[in-house]
Amino acid sequence: MRGALAGGVWAVMAAAQVVHAQEAQVQFDIAAQPLANALGAFGQQARQQVLFDEADVAGRSARAVRGSLSPRQALEQLLAGSGVAIAGAKAGGFALKALPPAQKQSLDHSLESVTVTANQLGEITEGTGSYTPGTIATATRLVLAPRETPQSISVITRQEMDDFNLRAIDDVMRHTPGVSTVTYDTERTEYYARGFSINEFQYDGIPMTRNSRYSAGNTLSDMAIYDRVEVLKGATGLLTGAGNPGATINLIRKKPTKDFQGHATLGAGSWDNYRGELDISGSLNTSGSVRARAVAAHQDKKSYMDHYQRKTDMLFGTLEADLSPNTLLTIGADYQNSAPKGSTWGGIRLFDSAGNFNAVPRSFNNGARWAHWDQSTKTAFATLEHHFSNGWVGKVQFNHQINGYDSELGSPNGYMMYPDRATGAGVTMAGWMGQYRGDVKSNALDAYLSGPFSLLGREHELVVGASVSRQELAGENHWQPASYDVSVPNYYAWDGNIAKPDWYLARLVNETTRQSGVYGTARFNLRDDLKLILGSRVSNYDYVYTYAAPGTAAVPTNKKESGVVVPYMGLVYDLSSHWSLYASHTSIFQPQSNEDAGGARLDPLKGNSYEVGAKSQFFNGRLNTSLAYFETHQDNFAQRTSGRTPSGGAAYRAVDGVVTKGVDAEVSGKLTENWQLHAGYTHKVARRDGAKVTTIEPEDQFHLYTSYQWGGSLRGLTTGAGARWQGKSWDDVNHPTNGYSRFTMPSYWLVDLMASYRVNKNLMASVHINNAFDKKYHTLMSIYDVYSWGEPRSVSVSMRYDF
Known part of the structure; x- marks a missing residue:
């Protein structure tokens, strides 16, 4: 293949x-x-x-x-x-x-x-009609073409999002080569790359860590406000401080335009899924020195799952002002609110009492009818950028974000409980009820200088900068009273129709994470065909976690690291005007939230990441390809055990000497003027002492999405298709008769189809079919021995009017 x-x-x-x-x-x-x-x-x-x-x-x-x-x-x-x-x-x-x-x-x-209008984030993809980016800056702060970046990176452009109706970040991640998804419940999804969950998000290059336990909007982000999504594979500690060894997701916001433009979109789809979107941009004065953009979207949808629905509202506004011919100020804010009803919590019990796979209809909803997990995101951001006469650029960025959650949850998911296939008895709601409220306040400031310098008769590039961030979670956990009946007489007759309890405040939770660091990156022009990138970051990390019942003393957990050095090295050699070879190395430093059986957090994950490969660029950058071999060596790797933590979560132990090896191959862009393609293949294996680990993510994945703009009598018609395949995966789970043993999920294919027709220069109609062959598949949440069905076949239609 x-x-x-x-x-x-x-x-x-x-x-x-x-x-x-x-x-x-x-x-x-x-x-x-x-x-x-x-x-x-x-x-x-x-x-x-x-x-x-x-x-x-x-x-x-x-x-x-x-x-x-x-x-x-x-x-x-x-x-x-x-x-x-x-x-x-x-x-x-x-x-x-x-x-x-x-x-x-x-x-x-x-x-x-x-007039200065750049923002040092790379090239805008909106309006290019391309499935590949021009330049990017996610890896090192240097604005480089993909071929010049000595690390694997996948980019989902604005054109690809529009062509395949990718309206949420979940949709984008499913299209990204080398990334797999695991559904926790209706409001939470976990992303994986190279064997590790992805919890590092960036917004215009500013890091914001996601707390997956108290999920608050990160994996529900609406894509209407973003120009592109960049997924940098491998360790990313140079700019993020706490660098994830799997990948980092960077969401790049749309920019205002000088000329007036806009569009309005209305759509409808399966299960009463309705959506409207409005996007307007242009200058606010005659000279065009002040530009603004506003985006609004509303979605109201039900689901293939019984008694579940969700309403989502999103607002975004940004303004650019040329303070001088060389100085650009950008300010903006965005708001998103998700209000679901009938939210699930966790998935479906994996086994029945006889140890068989607990197959239930895809419409089965394990959440109470009153259950909900509201999530909101409020962001304010500002950037000041100045271009000096000597070619240097100075930039200061600030990002303030509040992620809020407000949930009431109830589910028949009692741990180590298995329903009887004949009677449905054997499962209760014990441990799976609660009201959780709180917010995560994040502030991040980053400042750097970038520009050319001369050395030994050649010109080189340098970036020096510093960053500081603080993230604080403050939450309340409410539980049901002891008198509340948590029994479920028949699991298979469950319809969520159960009384809501009178909650009481059981625990106050606070997590505070502070990070600071200085970094530098130099790109040395050793020869016209040979570039060396050297960089390093010195990081400080301070994490404090406390929880306590009301009126009792808090129990703190503290993890602190100072002066952690995270080096980066990359070498790019141009074989020709189209082909390059590269090699890179960076260190891994990743604090962990996993706990051992005593409730203590594991020490930070540490190690090294290596990558070598070849990249090519054709048609002046309109087609990019890459082939990479990667290795990660890790100590303090979190390996799940059969035990539980004092709070009931999965217990882990830290092990050393875990080595992950694999290959990434990708091609993106235009094969001809009318034919677009984005395809990739990933293979990885992680072992310790010869035994495989981190198997929840498939070892093999293949993605292919393509579209074609027809001419002649079919001019105005675009058709496209996509296919995703992932190989089998497995993990150890608790089995009612075999104890802690392996469960394997089979491989599967998913196929998507699309077609759009431009009626005239303003109006376009589209139709999309996801999971066209209605493949029945599931994902595994092994930490609680549950699974979730994937979405069945769905159809959506939309009309877009461009101003």
Whole structure:
């Protein structure tokens, strides 16, 4: 399958040709960045070939370009002051040359001021029509093309989200190669990569750690406000401090546009799923120096599960102001509220009393009818960015976020209880009832300088910065009184119709996490074809957890680390103008929330992550490929045991010497002018002393999503399809007759279909079919020996009107 895919990709790429008119108006949005990267972005957005000698552009910087311009106008603005000029042009492309020093100096004195509109996060994907990014900055703060980044990264662009109706972050993660999902319940999903759960989120590059026990909105994020989602694979401690060895998810917000634009969307789908969305953007003054954007969305949906429904509201606003030709201020806020009814808690009991798989209908809802898990997210953010005359950029970012949760939950999921297949007896709600309220307040500040410097006759790049963050969870746990009847006479007749208890306050919970650090990254231009990236972070980490019954003394748990050094090294060698080889290494430092049988938290996970691979870039960056081999070596690895913690959770023990090895392969972008593809394959195995560990995530995964824009008599029609396959996975669970033993989940395929038709330049109609063959599959939540059914086949239709 891999050979056939690769052969087809290379054959089509060899035949692809790009021809565009040179004077047609194109919407450009190119950040100020190294010239070579900017030219790649120009080629992608203008659909033009740009020919140049790499030595002519090495070490030079490009100005930001934004607005509706002809390709020639945009290229001239991009090259202004760089010392490189257009040498010739013909249909489909431009040729460039370096200017003599005297001519460059003359041009520098006559330059007009150029308004700064970049935000050092990489290139915007909205409007590019592409499934691959131009440049990204998630790995090192350096704005680099994917080929120049010595680490695996998957990006779901705005175009891919729109084509496949990816409206929630769960949808995006299911489309991301190398990422698998486990459903905990109706309001919580856990993501996994390279054998580890992903709890590190970033918003415009600012880290925010998710607490999966008290989930508060992170995995319910609405995608209407984001330009793209970047998933950086492997350890990420250089910028995040506490670096997850699996992956980090970076959500990049949409930016305002200078020209007025907007769209309104209405949709409907299976199980009374209704959604509306409005997105408006443009300038607030005649010069375009102040720009704003507002997005609103509302969704009201029911489910294939009995007595479950959810209403979600989302608001977003952001404003950009050019304080001077070289200074950009960005401020904004967003709000999202999710209000479900009939929420489940955990999944379905995995076994019946005879030890057989406890198969129930997919419509089975284990939650009480009054159960709910409301989650809200409120965010305010600000960024100040200044471009100095010497090519350096200074940036300060602040992010304030409040994630709130308010839940009342009840479920017949008593631990180590198994229903009798004939009578349904044997399961109660003991331990699975509660009212939980609280919020997580997070503040993060990051400041850095980035720019070129000269050494030994060559120009290089440097980033130096510092960050500080504080995250505090304050919650209340309420339980049902002892007099409340938790019995469930017949598990298989459960319909959630049970009286709600009168809760009492049982426990106060507080978690405070403080992190600070300084970091630096240098990209050394050793030769025109060889780049060395060296970086390091010195981190401080302080975690305090307390819980107590009302009126009693708190019981604190503290974990503190100071002066933790997290090094980073990457090497990229260009084999040709299309292919590169790379290698990278970074350390792992990840504090853990897992507890041992005595209730003590495990020491931080530590180790090293290694990666080597090859990357390629074709059609001026419109098609990217990568192939990587990775290894992670870990100590203090959390291995689940058959025991429980004092609070009833799964108990873990820390083990050393766990080694994970695997490969990642990915291709994304345009194979031809009308054909888009995003595909990937991942294989990984984790072992300790020869025995496999971390098996809840499948060892093999394959993703393929593709779309085609038709021409001729079918002009305006786009059709697409996607397929996801994951191999079998297993984990040790408690079995009623075999004790603590292995349970295996079989492999499965899922297929999605889509079609859209542009009626005219303003109106487009779409239809989407998910799980087209109605595959019946489930995911395993092994820590409580429960499972959840995957969603059956669903159909949705929508209409979009562009202003």
